[in-house]
Amino acid sequence: MASPFQNRPRPTRRASRLLNIGVPYLWLGLFLLLPVAIVLQISLAEPTAAQPPYAALWQWVEEGVLQIRLDFQSYRLLWSDSLYLASFLNSLQVALVCTLLCLLLGYPMAYAIATAPERWRLPLLMLIVLPFWTSFLIRVYAWIGILKTNGFLNNFLLWLGVIDEPLAILYTQTAVYIGIVYSYLPFMILPLYANLTRLDPTLLEAAADLGCRPLRAFLRVTLPLSRAGIVAGSMLVFIPAVGEFVIPDLLGGPQTLMVGRMLWTEFFSNMDWPLAAALALVLLGLLVVPFVLMQRWQQGALEDRP
Amino acid sequence: MAIAIDRRSLEPWQDPKAQPYVRIERVTKKFGDVYAVDDVSLSIFQGEFFSLLGSSGCGKTTLLRILAGLEYPSSGRIFIDGADVTDLPPYNRPVNMMFQSYALFPHMTVEQNVEFGLKQERMPRRERAERVAEMLDLLKIGELRRRRPDQLSGGQRQRVALARSLAKHPKLLLLDEPLGALDKRLRENTQFELVNLQERIGTTFITVTHDQEEAMTMSTRLAVMDAGQIVQVDTPTGIYEYPNCRFVARFIGSVNLFEGKVVERDGDEVLVETPLGRPMRMRCPQPLALGSPVTVAVRPEKVRLCAAFREEAVNQIRGLVEDIAYLGDVSIYHVRVSPGQIVEMTLANIQPRTEQALTWGQEVAMEWSPTSGVVLAD
Numbered sequence: 001m002a003s004p005f006q007n008r009p010r011p012t013r014r015a016s017r018l019l020n021i022g023v024p025y026l027w028l029g030l031f032l033l034l035p036v037a038i039v040l041q042i043s044l045a046e047p048t049a050a051q052p053p054y055a056a057l058w059q060w061v062e063e064g065v066l067q068i069r070l071d072f073q074s075y076r077l078l079w080s081d082s083l084y085l086a087s088f089l090n091s092l093q094v095a096l097v098c099t100l101l102c103l104l105l106g107y108p109m110a111y112a113i114a115t116a117p118e119r120w121r122l123p124l125l126m127l128i129v130l131p132f133w134t135s136f137l138i139r140v141y142a143w144i145g146i147l148k149t150n151g152f153l154n155n156f157l158l159w160l161g162v163i164d165e166p167l168a169i170l171y172t173q174t175a176v177y178i179g180i181v182y183s184y185l186p187f188m189i190l191p192l193y194a195n196l197t198r199l200d201p202t203l204l205e206a207a208a209d210l211g212c213r214p215l216r217a218f219l220r221v222t223l224p225l226s227r228a229g230i231v232a233g234s235m236l237v238f239i240p241a242v243g244e245f246v247i248p249d250l251l252g253g254p255q256t257l258m259v260g261r262m263l264w265t266e267f268f269s270n271m272d273w274p275l276a277a278a279l280a281l282v283l284l285g286l287l288v289v290p291f292v293l294m295q296r297w298q299q300g301a302l303e304d305r306p
Numbered sequence: 307m308a309i310a311i312d313r314r315s316l317e318p319w320q321d322p323k324a325q326p327y328v329r330i331e332r333v334t335k336k337f338g339d340v341y342a343v344d345d346v347s348l349s350i351f352q353g354e355f356f357s358l359l360g361s362s363g364c365g366k367t368t369l370l371r372i373l374a375g376l377e378y379p380s381s382g383r384i385f386i387d388g389a390d391v392t393d394l395p396p397y398n399r400p401v402n403m404m405f406q407s408y409a410l411f412p413h414m415t416v417e418q419n420v421e422f423g424l425k426q427e428r429m430p431r432r433e434r435a436e437r438v439a440e441m442l443d444l445l446k447i448g449e450l451r452r453r454r455p456d457q458l459s460g461g462q463r464q465r466v467a468l469a470r471s472l473a474k475h476p477k478l479l480l481l482d483e484p485l486g487a488l489d490k491r492l493r494e495n496t497q498f499e500l501v502n503l504q505e506r507i508g509t510t511f512i513t514v515t516h517d518q519e520e521a522m523t524m525s526t527r528l529a530v531m532d533a534g535q536i537v538q539v540d541t542p543t544g545i546y547e548y549p550n551c552r553f554v555a556r557f558i559g560s561v562n563l564f565e566g567k568v569v570e571r572d573g574d575e576v577l578v579e580t581p582l583g584r585p586m587r588m589r590c591p592q593p594l595a596l597g598s599p600v601t602v603a604v605r606p607e608k609v610r611l612c613a614a615f616r617e618e619a620v621n622q623i624r625g626l627v628e629d630i631a632y633l634g635d636v637s638i639y640h641v642r643v644s645p646g647q648i649v650e651m652t653l654a655n656i657q658p659r660t661e662q663a664l665t666w667g668q669e670v671a672m673e674w675s676p677t678s679g680v681v682l683a684d
Contacts, residue, residue, distance in 0.1 A: 205376050206409035208396040211426030211474070220422075225412045 036284070043277035047072040053271045082166035084279065087257040088286065094248075094258060095241035098180040099188075102237045103230065105181065106188035106217070110229075111222075112187075114196035125193065127259040128186050133170050140179055140250050147175050147251070171253035182241065188233040195229025196222075231294055239287050318351040319527065325388075327352040328373070328478060328508055333382030334672040335368050341366040344534035345377070350527075355504050355511045357521040359557075360531035366514045369531075372439040373512065374403045387477055397426070408467035410455040416466050417442070417451040423474045441469040444503070445674040456574045461492050468500075471510070475592050481513040485520060497523050505601055518558045522546065527668040530554050546605075551684050562609065562649050568594050568681075575619075575676055578602050582644055590681040606638065606650040606678035615671035622673045625649060627666055 045054040058068045063128065078084045089147050112122045131139060146152045147170040154166040199222060207217035245260030252258070259279065266276035326349035335343040343365045347477045358366040369376040375385060375396035383392045391399055402423070408417050420441050424434045427595035442448045445465040455463060464487065471479060484500065485493045501524050504511050515521050521528045524543040529539045530553075538550045549555035552563060566580035576590040578600055586602050594600065612622050625643035632655075639651045651672055653664075664670065 200407070200409065202405055202409040203411060204409055205396070206405055206411070207405075207422075209374055209376070209401075209403045210423035210470070211397045213397055216426070221411060 039277045039280055042273050043074055043275075044070045044071070044072065044279055045274050047100075047272050049271075052273065054273050071274065074272075074274040075282075077275060078278055083189070083257070084262065087259050087262045088282075090257045091242050091244075091259040092286075094176060094180065095238050095244075096239050098177060098184065099234050099238045101177065101181045102185050102188040106185055106192055106233065107230075109185075110189045110192035110196055113193050114199070121197075125190075128189050136183065137246065139183070142249055143175070143179055143251060145168060147178070170251065173252065173256055175251035175253075176248045176256055176258075179243050179251045181246060183247065184237040186242060187236040187240075191232040192226065192229040192235065195226050195232075199225055218221065220227050226279060231297065235294055237293065239291065242287060243283055309453050318354075319349070324351060326385075327354075327387055328352060328356075328473070328512070329383075329385040330369070331383045331385065331637065333369070333372060333379045333384065335365075335372060335377060336380045337602075341365075341534045343372065346382075346534075346536055348529060348536065348539065350510065350512065352510055353508050354526045355501065355524055356513070357525040357528040358512065358514045359516070359518060359521040359528050361516055364531040365534040366531050367482060370403070370482055370512065370514045373478070373536075374401055374480050375399045376403075399476040400481060402471040402478075403480040404467050404471040404472055404482065404484055408455075408463050408485055408487070410463060410466055410470070412455050413588065415452050415454055416447060416458070419455070419466055420469045420473050422470065427474065431562075437473060441473045444472070444507075445469045460487055460489075461496070464488060464496070468503075472507070476509065477561055478510050478512065481511060483515055484513055485517075486515075493520070500524060522558070530557060548680055549603065550680070552601055552603070552682055555680075555682065560650055562604045562606065564604075565599070566602060566646070567599050568596055571596065576600075576681060578681065584618070585620060587676045588679055588681050589677045592681075592683070594681070594683060598683070601682040601684065602679055603682055604674050606652040607636075607676035609649060609672050609674050610649040611651075611653070612671035612673040615673075617672075621676065622671060623649065624669060624671045627664060627668045627670055630664070630666065637664075637671075639664065641672065 041057055042054055045057050047053060048055050055069070055071075057070070058066055061067045109128075113121055113128075116124060144151075148154075149166045149168065149170070151170070153169070154163075157163045158166065169178075203221050203225070204217050207221050208214070212220060243260045243263075244258065246262055248256045248258045248261050249264070252261075263276050263279050263283075266272045266279060315657045328348075328350040330348040330350075333343055333346050334341065346369060347666055353369075353658050360366045368377060372379050375391070375394060379392065383390055385391065386400060389537045405605060411422065414422065418436060420438050422433060424437055429437070439448075442451055445468055447462065447465050447469060450458060450462060450466070455466070458466065464484070467486075471481075485496055486495060497520060513521075513524065522545075525542060527539060527541050528545060530537045530545065532553055538545060540548070542657075545554060546558055549558065549561075555561045555563070564578075564580045564582065564586065566578040566586070569579045569585060570577035571594075572587075574589060574591045575584075575587055576594060577585045577587055579585045580602070588602055589681050615622055615624065623643050623646075624643040627639055628642045628648065629638075629640035631638040631640075634655070636654050639653065641651060643649050649672060
């Protein structure tokens with residue numbers, strides 16, 4: 001802080017500094033910490049058949065005595081019933097596979113756009129972003145029309161003669177994979193594209209000059225230098241995919257166990273708000289830990305180079 | 307330095323039997339309708355430090371990139387050490403390039419950068435380590451080996467880039483503005499280092515530069531390029547003393563140009579009549595028809611103060627001092643000799659400036675000898 005203004009802390013400056021620092025914290029407190037605190041409070045309450053469907057956490061039992069009841073039953077239930085663990089594992093697996101698929105599909109697309117002639121880049125990027133102009137729900141519904149037994153895909157494959165009878169894709173885990181990969185692909189492509197356009201093409205020329213064939217140059221230069229983009233894109237896909245509810249609900253079958261769906265069921269069907277809240281918090285914890293780890297890893301990668 | 311004297315005295319380009327090491331044969335490169343390189347032929351000999359000199363956009367960098375294999379010529383062939391390499395991709399050429407931006411791999415240490423090319427040719431680990439050590443040693447960057455490019459200064463990066471491009475012991479090293487990114491002082495020191503390095507390892511160097519001083523100091527020979535074509539190829543002395551056209555004369559250093567026409571030939575000297583009045587007598591070995599328009603080119607440092615001015619003498623001229631630029635070691639005088647012509651004269655400051663008689667507005671007489679300049683046909 002070797003600022004030349006350091007010597008004169010005028011009141012207006014102090015006020016503006018307070019405002020600068022204060023507003024984001026106020027925002028975070030109001031819209032992140034407070035809701036999490038409320039959810040935490042609900043998760044520790046006892047479920048009741050009332051409105052709202054949980055007991056108050058504290059009450060005045062007599063003059064000057066505050067009674068606080070923390071009910072850890074919900075968390076115990078999460079741990080004891082293997083259904084929840086299975087749904088967590090399944091969510092993680094689906095999210096992981098989808099992230100990898102998005103990476104495998106998105107990387108070549110981002111690379112192609114980044115290396116396309118200047119005038120092609122914007123139109124190509126627009127094509128990637130275009131689906132966002134339609135409602136997400138409608139796009140997922142459209143997949144039902146494509147994947148169902150008498151849908152476009154099956155009819156097309158039957159017409160080609162590749163299959164003799166329709167494939168059962170809709171209402172299976174495969175449909176969930178397709179839906180998630182389709183929906184989240186842009187979130188993989190955009191950060192990768194941003195990263196790859198900044199790559200200095202002379203580095204590839206240097207690699208070629210030093211004896212690297214194109215494929216090796218890609219593996220030794222382009223790929224390691226796009227690590228930040230890969231990490232950013234993967235997080236943008238993985239994190240929302242773990243808690244995804246709409247896609248497994250619409251495209252998945254009854255056997256598709258995913259946390260988001262579980263949460264919905266507990267909250268709306270079983271009216272067990274404390275259990276749903278506990279589920280949400282555990283999910284949050286599971287996502288925050290890898291997020292922090294990756295953040296740190298990326299920080300390290302950023303410190304390695306400018 | 308013994309090698310240097312030896313090499314320079316050899317001057318293979320003077321020897322009609324010498325085989326060129328790099329041969330550029332009628333190479334043309336078109337980008338759309340623009341000729342970046344226009345029918346260029348050039349022979350470069352082993353161990354030369356050859357410079358391509360020209361202003362930006364003259365095609366010098368494109369020619370270098372064609373040699374590296376990074377651009378494919380529209381027509382023409384490239385031979386290196388007798389082999390036609392025109393169709394070889396960059397990764398199969400016995401050529402390495404030092405890029406203007408250095409293009410160091412930011413995710414690798416200095417050591418890994420230098421090692422990169424060796425790994426590609428699958429050199430055994432032991433040998434590789436030795437070669438890397440040799441290169442780091444050669445460029446005195448051993449203590450930087452674990453650093454990454456962003457932790458290096460401009461001069462250090464330049465050395466790493468040089469080490470990396472020399473590591474594979476290329477037959478030919480191409481350098482694109484090798485000193486362009488360095489500040490002035492560092493550039494001057496590095497010029498000599500680069501020449502010494504090249505003399506020590508004996509690799510053929512081809513550099514591209516827009517800096518005439520740099521090209522003059524470093525090169526055995528240089529080619530001046532303009533609009534995709536080579537205008538003149540010669541040694542630095544040859545280019546400076548005997549430019550073959552007004553473009554080269556003006557591009558390298560300062561020059562006084564007098565337009566006129568040949569009126570008389572006397573042995574290998576000609577008499578040139580100029581609008582300034584008296585004829586100029588200049589050495590001119592090349593045949594020129596009487597009456598043909600020519601330009602007499604005389605360098606400012608070859609113009610001297612005239613002790614005994616005679617109205618009828620040749621190569622003498624009188625004028626008024628209009629501007630004086632004092633540079634310490636020398637002073638540059640702009641002397642107006644006619645309403646449309648100024649003669650530039652450089653005089654060494656043998657006496658302290660304060661002792662000198664020459665001042666603004668003063669009338670001076672100047673002269674030069676017939677061998678102090680050239681007669682240009684264009």
